[in-house]
Amino acid sequence: MVKARRRVVTNGGAPTKRRPTVRRIKSAILPATRRAVHGNGAGGPAPAERRTGPAAPTSPEREIDLAVDLGRGLRLENPILVASGTFGYGVEYGDVVDVQRLGAICCKGTTLRSRVGNPTPRVTETPGGMLNSIGLQNPGVDAVIDKYAATWSGWRVPVIVNVAGESIADFTEVARRLDGQPGIAGIELNISCPNVGKGGIQFAIDAEAAAAVTAAVRRATDLPLLVKLSPNVADVRPIARAIADAGADALTAINTLSGIAVAPSRARPLLGNVYGGLSGPAIKPVALRIVYEVSQVVDIPVVAIGGVTELADVLDYLAVGAVAVQVGTAIFADPTLPARLVDELAAECRLRGLDGYRPLIGTALPKRAGPPSAKGVEYRP
């Protein structure tokens, strides 16, 4: 089994427990000072405030280090992200959710040109989950930048734009237009949407195509690049390796599982698009399996997603090698869940007497010669 010999370059601090086989690469790309992922200007003083502000007066307890580096300077304050398509553009929940407390926001799938999406009905509940077939409705990348980039650049929370397209040219053009825009901290390549006719899933089910689109986008932008894997494949490992080798900074696993529902009349399928993507607690075992498999064959960070509804789910995903998790469907029931998970994760670390959550990562993976990989987690020697 050939491993993708890549590794996220961490904070530049002296790594103490690296496995000797791992090469350090791309150290030149990452500037010594962090890129302004937390917004220009406003991000400067913020970290200092964070470190001194809450720690001194409120908690006599230990400050827990939840920071995670997904590569190429995409540094998140905590490993709880909100998943693409479930949180709009970060503004919809208004005052109900304090978005600044999230690790990062993955915005709605964005394409080069505007899309009206699929016919309705587009969503339906299923046992322990839901099916959706929105069909990548979005106003197009230029409109998204016009409308939201200014807002995002004033936020402390990094916004990762989920990018979809029908062709490699589409993907690269969207990435090019996002490159250098203030307020955009990274790109998540959605090569695995099961709900669109052209350009959806076909990139994610073939290792060569996945690598080709990843490499093309890699050439087009210096933004941190996440690639979202599809579970609708026989073996995800060669695809994950190919994407990692092609230059992705991190992987997101997994997108929804393809499924259908039948209308109550039994006369036709329920969803307007017939096919939908299954999400929610029902898919967690599948997602766990894929994170478990993928995290053993790549050396870039894996961001887990699938049915996270409570802290135990987060800990499960960390145990199988994820460095961060995305919360999706559960937001619909409980919009305050992601921010609460951040607190609960910190409390859990405190309870276990840990300074950070790094020791929780990879504990359920098969034992290897070296210590559990802390892929992507920032080293603080």
Added chain:
Amino acid sequence: MQRTTLRRTTPATTATTAEPRARHVTTRTRDPSPSSARAPTLPPSSMRLAGAELIDSREILPGQWLQAFHAPELVAGARAGQFVHVRTGDYSGLVLRRPFSFNTIDPIAGTLTIHFRTIGRGTEWFTRLRPGDRVDMLGPLGRPFEVDPRTRHVLLVAGGLGIAGVRALADEAIRDGRQVTLLFGAARASEVYPSSLLPDEVEYVVATDDGSVGHHGFVTDLVPDYEAWADQAFACGPQPMLRALAGLAASRRSRLGVASLGRKRGAGRPIPAGSPQARRRAFLQVSMEQNMGCAVGACLGCVVMDTKGVPQRVCREGPVFASDEIAWEGGW
């Protein structure tokens, strides 16, 4: 304590006085700048996440339930046509909240009622709630019915459970001194909404598909009798009913030759479609229904296609739309 009681009593009185003032303001703001073509203003982000305590639960018709909740934070500022998104207690099986229109709103008592039919495991879960139980509600969501201040005669059209969508407007219109006629259609007599649950001032006309009570036929058959009387109409019900009503509304002026509201004032100035002003001028406003995910506009699950080919979110731009905003035939 004194202050809260003072505030609670105000909405009933301010609402009547606020509307003529609002009209005055809109005419003034339209004049100075040509910015009237800007996008319709989104509802103020007044939605809140709050607990609600069940105080009454009754099966008013076979399989149809009326539940009253005490939720002062949600009721303050809520208007007819808006809705709440309610979380079930069984997250392991039921991952989505359930949207319910405000059936009645009582800002003084801080209570609201919802009216629903048991159609699945979620709604059945609600029927098992007992007084004192608490549920988690998100609201008020969506945009309300817009009644023109000059409207005297309000026609409400409801098909089946659509009554839940327009019921609160009957209260609001009567409170504002308007005359209200409610046309109600149901499959059979046993599904007709009890008149005892309506305000006395409402004229209540019933149609049933099997003729077991009232008019024998669709509720839309009754509409032509009231079309000339009504200044504005508001409807909620099955999609075919709304489509038929939209057809009637579109041809109303040519058939009846009646003056439509707002023709003199502001003639020639463009009013952006979908804005409160545009909806206030429409003869017919409809409350739409779609399967819903987040109910705040994030997931884009609950869209209807408008006449310009732009999907509109039922939870955010709706659920109330002017009938001429919607592409009734097809869309995609």
